[in-house]
Amino acid sequence: MPAWFTPERMTWLFRVNPALKFAVFLLLLFITLFNRNLPLAAWLAVLSAILLYGFSGYSAKKLALLSIPIALSFASSFITMALFGKGDTVLWQWGIFKISEESIRHGLLLGTKSLSFGFTGFAFLLTVEPVLFFYAMMQQFRLPSKYAYSFIASIRLLPVIAEEIQVRSNALKVRGITFSRGVRGVGERIRSYTVPLFAQSIRRAQRIAIAMEAKQYQMGAARTYFYSTSYSRHDAIFLAVMAVSVAAVFWLSFGVPY
Amino acid sequence: MKKLTFTDLLITIMVGVVFGILMKFWDDLYTAIKPVLPVARQLLYGMWFMNGVFAFLLIRKPGVALIASIAGAGLSAFIGHGLGVLIYGAAQGLAAELLFAAFRYRKFSIPFAGLAGVASCAASFGLDLIYGYADLETWALIVKYGLRAVSAFIFTGVFAVLVIRALEATGVTNSIRPVAKEEYSLLDR
Structure with missing residues (x-):
């Protein structure tokens, strides 16, 4: 925050x-x-x-x-x-x-x-x-840890994603890209922003998941918590x-x- | 049925969260034209239905549409849209999920993706009915939700499928999709 x-x-x-x-x-x-x-x-x-x-x-x-x-x-x-x-x-x-x-x-x-x-x-x-x-949510409401940790990891990466959107926007500007008018233009705009953004995010998510599993994170396994809430x-x-x-x-x- | 691995789940939620941010930018655009161009505004509305459908087209496993939609709505809620969007996100994701489930999670083409978007749109219409947004004069009701459904089809059907195809071309999807039967049969040749 x-x-x-x-x-x-x-x-x-x-x-x-x-x-x-x-x-x-x-x-x-x-x-x-x-x-x-x-x-x-x-x-x-x-x-x-x-x-x-x-x-x-x-x-x-x-x-x-x-x-x-x-x-x-x-x-x-x-x-x-x-x-x-x-x-x-x-x-x-x-x-x-x-x-x-x-x-x-x-x-x-x-x-x-x-x-x-x-x-x-x-x-x-x-x-x-x-x-x-x-x-x-994990400790009092039994939310499975796989959801909670995925959310926490994604939230941690928000600044990186926001920066990537900015970089992409600048890159398009520097290259002088213009979009068509109307519905086609909306489609072009969505495509030119989302493709690199998602390609990066997917790779990043995959790396994090593999890293977590390499450190023995297991879905559904009993676990202890760093922050205990009650x-x-x-x-x-x-x-x-x-x-x-x-x-x-x-x-x-x-x-x-x- | 193919179950979600932890990698799938993390990617699903990440996709949802990225959509949450994109929707924030989209919302700024939407708010800017809201008072001046009511028709264009409804046509831009489809973006809010894209999240779940897009995630399903990407990962192609059960549960993905619902989870991504809730993740995106959760993020929107956290960055200032309030907890109310969470209810909408859950309902829209569930509708898309049910539509894909009705075709046994085997259809990924434009018409089916578009239909899933329209199903999400119908779910949000149901919530609007309960909330009271839909008590409009009949003509206004038809114009508003008719345009919204068209927009849902364009965004989730055409745009989402095209973006997914572009992502497939980058090769990033190869490592995350479940292996299809045809690919196994290639091994037997």
């Missing part, structure tokens, strides 16, 4: 077991995905906003920067749905654009859902160490807090008349 992604302070969210945190947040996302109730969507967005802004431990400036794409996705899903969504109580119509009460309501639902998705996603990603996440009292607190908050969100959405 680049240095930019270091929090100002370590909050309790950092100390929660990463795999457990992942499971709970994924559950939140599934509730958001299947939900069609506007108050519930809005309160879920509030809950995830509290998690992100209150407990991620990042400075307000960084959080504001990170919020820009989330705000954009709110705006774009709201506007598209408001203009093109289904609805009978028409408020305004001009050519193919038609705004109705239903479409506005639906747009708001979509918008708040994308807010929840964005906030929850960042609340997780900003408070998790990728390598420890995979170690916790459950702690922070996890109990986290589960309790999340259970109470989700219950509160449901009560606010369905128990309170509007």
